[in-house]
Amino acid sequence: MPTRRSYPAICGLAASLVLAFTQQAAALSAERKLTVYTYESFIAEWGPGPKVKEEFEKTCDCTVDFVGVADGVALLTRLKLEGETSQADIVLGLDTNLVTEAKDTGLFEPHGIDTSAVKVPGDYSDDVFVPYDYGHFAFVYDTEVLKTPPASLKELVDGDPSVKIAIQDPRTSTPGLGLLLWVKAVYGDEAPAAWVKLKERVLTVTPGWSEAYGLFTKGEVPMVLSYTTSPAYHMVAEDTDRYQAAAFSEGHYIQIEVAGLLKTAPQKELARQFLSFMITPGFQDAIPTNNWMMPVTSTSEPLPEAFGKLVQPEKTLLFSSDEVAANRKAWVDEWLAAMAK
Numbered sequence: 001m002p003t004r005r006s007y008p009a010i011c012g013l014a015a016s017l018v019l020a021f022t023q024q025a026a027a028l029s030a031e032r033k034l035t036v037y038t039y040e041s042f043i044a045e046w047g048p049g050p051k052v053k054e055e056f057e058k059t060c061d062c063t064v065d066f067v068g069v070a071d072g073v074a075l076l077t078r079l080k081l082e083g084e085t086s087q088a089d090i091v092l093g094l095d096t097n098l099v100t101e102a103k104d105t106g107l108f109e110p111h112g113i114d115t116s117a118v119k120v121p122g123d124y125s126d127d128v129f130v131p132y133d134y135g136h137f138a139f140v141y142d143t144e145v146l147k148t149p150p151a152s153l154k155e156l157v158d159g160d161p162s163v164k165i166a167i168q169d170p171r172t173s174t175p176g177l178g179l180l181l182w183v184k185a186v187y188g189d190e191a192p193a194a195w196v197k198l199k200e201r202v203l204t205v206t207p208g209w210s211e212a213y214g215l216f217t218k219g220e221v222p223m224v225l226s227y228t229t230s231p232a233y234h235m236v237a238e239d240t241d242r243y244q245a246a247a248f249s250e251g252h253y254i255q256i257e258v259a260g261l262l263k264t265a266p267q268k269e270l271a272r273q274f275l276s277f278m279i280t281p282g283f284q285d286a287i288p289t290n291n292w293m294m295p296v297t298s299t300s301e302p303l304p305e306a307f308g309k310l311v312q313p314e315k316t317l318l319f320s321s322d323e324v325a326a327n328r329k330a331w332v333d334e335w336l337a338a339m340a341k
Contacts, residue, residue, distance in 0.1 A: 032062035034270050036259075037075055037086075039093040040068040041210055041291075048286035055282040062270055071208040072174035072257070076102055083107065084264050089271040092132070092259035095174050096318070097181060099129050099258060100325035109263045113276045117297045120256050121316045129258035132278045133293035135227040136252035136313045137178045138245035139165065145222040149246040153186050156248075157198045164203035166212040167225045170332055173208045174255060179225050180335055181324065182253035185317045191331070195338035205339070228252065228311045233292045235306035244311075251315025257293070 034056075043049035043066040053064045069075055072093045079091060084107070094102055102108060110127045118125065120134045139156060141149045146163070150156040156165075168176030187194045203221050206212040216224035228245045235241060259278060261271045277283055281300040287293055288303050295303075 032060070032267065032270060033065055034060070034062055034090070034267050034274055035065045035067060035088050036090045036092050036274070037067050037069065037078065037088040038091075039071050039075060040208075042066070042093060043068045046290065048283075048290035051286040051290060052283055055286075056274060056277050059277070059282075060270060060273060062267075064274075071168075071172055072098065073170075073172050073177060074208075077172075079107060080105060086262060086264060087266065088262055089265035089267045090259055090261060090274060092257075093174075094129070094258055094260065095178075096124060096129075096131075096256045096258065096321050097174070097177055097324045097328075098321070099126060099260075100321040101328070102260065103128060104325065107262055107264070108260045111261050111272065111275050113272060115279065117279055120296050121254055122318060124256055126258070129260045130275050130278060131256050131258050131296045132283065133287045133291055133296060134254060134256040135229045135293040136254050136311075136316065137175060137182060138226060138228040138230070138248075138252055138311060139223050140216065140226045140230045140243055140245050141223040142216070142219075143242055143244055149223070149244075151247065152249040153182065154250070156201070156246075157194050159201065161200035163201065163223070164221045165201050165223045165225070166204055166206060166215045166221045167202055168209055168212050169205050169207055170335060173206075174257075175209050175212075175225055175227075176205075177328075178253050178255050180331055181319055182317060184331055185253060185319065186250045192334045192338050195335055196341055199339050199341070202339075227255075227293065228313065229288075229292050229294060229307070232288070232304065232306040232310060235309065236289060236304050247311045247313070249314075251317045252311075252313040253317040254313075 041047050049066050056064055069078055072095055075091055075093050076098050079086060108128050111130055115125060115130055118131050120131050124131060150159055167179055170176040170180040183194055184191045212224050213226055215221055231244050234243045259275060261275060265271050279297045284295040284297050284299050287295045
């Protein structure tokens, strides 16, 4: 039986054991690192990444390492370059327009999680890619500059060339690709001629969304390719109705963003845990007011009132991912030829 004199020694031994255990646990946690490739705006200080990281790390006994590239199309390009040498566990930020091409790389494997709670327009579901948000593309305009915005894509194309717009490059940007597909969906075989007309209104083509939207908010252009949800940011964060999305009569092309698990993922169990976490409130709560997109499952609180004031597209446009994969290069070449004229 220990005496009072032996208590300090016992306590010291206990403290040493606790310290050793804590250090061992920390080492194990450090070893459990989840690497997620995504786009830069997702992991920006104001994006959802920091909140998502904080919430997931509370439950996973791990660290989350986000690796950012410019945009969703650039994600796929990087992945193709790295191939099986990629150190990523998850790629987050592709969209449904790119999933067939991504699958064709042979780098992804089925996620194996229950996605029955996911609800997106068109009821999109997939056994490899998990949706985490969605939004419709739109041209956002400055109401202090434009009193009568275009009411259709055709009005935009045929409008005053002196009223400039900023768009994104379909080779590097998912919004840019979205506009390419939007024009193709509305114009079909006449898309090249439409691009020749629209080119006269384009002040600049940026590599990604952030650069184009920055030009817009600085007043360089009165209209920019973005999302129907973008005005919610200004209403919620800046308390202004100045910036609004134009509703187009032909409908709006939708973007459904997804994440997928790599076959070569060093932390597959952890990656699947993250994919499951993506469709819970812990992740979805960060989408509306940090990524400024629509959540795909329930959030813990109702969406801000501003979301009820947004343009609600009467028609959703979307090509199948197979059709995009089969035609993307040809349609991009059409765009390049038209923009070069």
